[in-house]
Amino acid sequence: MFGTGLLKGLGVTLKHALDTFEDDRESVPDRYKGSLELGNNRRIIQQPIDQEGLLTIQYPEEKRLLPERFRYIPMLIWDSEKEEDRCTACGICAKVCPPQCIWIVRDSDENGKPVTRCSDFYIDAAVCMSCSFCVEFCPFDAIKMNHDYELAVYDRYPHLVYDMAELTVPLEYYAALWPTQYEEEQARRKEEEEQKRKQDEEKAAKAAARAAAKSAAAADESAAKPKRSAAELQALAKERAAQRQAQAADGGGSGDDEADAKRARMEELKRRAQERARQRKEQSGE
Numbered sequence: 631m632f633g634t635g636l637l638k639g640l641g642v643t644l645k646h647a648l649d650t651f652e653d654d655r656e657s658v659p660d661r662y663k664g665s666l667e668l669g670n671n672r673r674i675i676q677q678p679i680d681q682e683g684l685l686t687i688q689y690p691e692e693k694r695l696l697p698e699r700f701r702y703i704p705m706l707i708w709d710s711e712k713e714e715d716r717c718t719a720c721g722i723c724a725k726v727c728p729p730q731c732i733w734i735v736r737d738s739d740e741n742g743k744p745v746t747r748c749s750d751f752y753i754d755a756a757v758c759m760s761c762s763f764c765v766e767f768c769p770f771d772a773i774k775m776n777h778d779y780e781l782a783v784y785d786r787y788p789h790l791v792y793d794m795a796e797l798t799v800p801l802e803y804y805a806a807l808w809p810t811q812y813e814e815e816q817a818r819r820k821e822e823e824e825q826k827r828k829q830d831e832e833k834a835a836k837a838a839a840r841a842a843a844k845s846a847a848a849a850d851e852s853a854a855k856p857k858r859s860a861a862e863l864q865a866l867a868k869e870r871a872a873q874r875q876a877q878a879a880d881g882g883g884s885g886d887d888e889a890d891a892k893r894a895r896m897e898e899l900k901r902r903a904q905e906r907a908r909q910r911k912e913q914s915g916e
């Protein structure tokens with residue numbers, strides 16, 4: 631029938647109006663149950679899925695509770711336990727960022743040698759598309775997605791190009807925003823540290839065993855070697871000196887013999903080489 635859809639729509643609107651009216655008569659309306667009061671009429675609202683009546687909220691006084699996986703602009707993590715930035719300036723995030731909105735300036739030491747930390751880190755928030763690729767690819771859990779979406783400014787430059795100071799947050803801030811993910815990461819890091827500790831211990835034990843075996847072998851060798859007294863060593867030295875004197879007294883005859891033998895051998899080798907060359911020539915028919 632003509633107009634049925636229109637009547638249906640008006641019926642839905644009327645139902646919402648009546649539900650809202652009924653909800654507002656309660657001391658705490660359903661839509662405010664479980665919300666977090668911030669004072670001065672400001673509150674964070676977590677609306678129930680089956681809520682009836684008014685669904686809109688009075689932003690900016692009222693804000694929705696954001697889900698953990700909500701993401702907006704990345705943030706850099708300051709490790710409060712180690713008191714250092716987690717970022718090592720490896721540059722992977724800048725490489726994988728699809729719109730290329732990350733710039734990293736690597737720091738250097740007093741000799742000008744590059745070190746594993748940033749002196750600055752920029753993200754152009756006007757270009758960032760909140761894809762979270764930088765977070766997925768960071769090998770050091772140094773960059774995470776922030777929930778802060780109230781970034782409106784009058785001028786894009788320089789206000790929407792965030793530097794390292796603006797991007798850096800303490801680990802506790804990240805833990806509060808992403809509690810489940812943080813717990814999983816902490817468990818994984820602990821497991822990795824435990825594995826590394828075990829590997830280091832095994833390595834140290836193996837090295838100690840190798841060193842012990844080496845020193846035992848050296849001790850055995852020195853024990854097996856017959857020890858000579860000082861008097862014996864002196865006698866040996868005298869004997870060797872006498873041998874050398876006797877050789878010298880024999881004169882250069884023996885040296886000349888050796889040189890003659892060497893010369894003869896060289897001549898023989900040359901003769902053989904010439905013979906081979908002659909044979910090759912004959913075979914090739916030249």
Ligand code: SF4
Nearest residue numbers: 717718720721723768
């Ligand atoms: S945030 Fe992560 S991926 Fe990016 S430079 Fe720092 S350590 Fe590397």
Ligand code: SF4
Nearest residue numbers: 727758759761762764
């Ligand atoms: S969230 Fe995506 S677009 Fe934004 S900085 Fe990270 S990789 Fe780049």
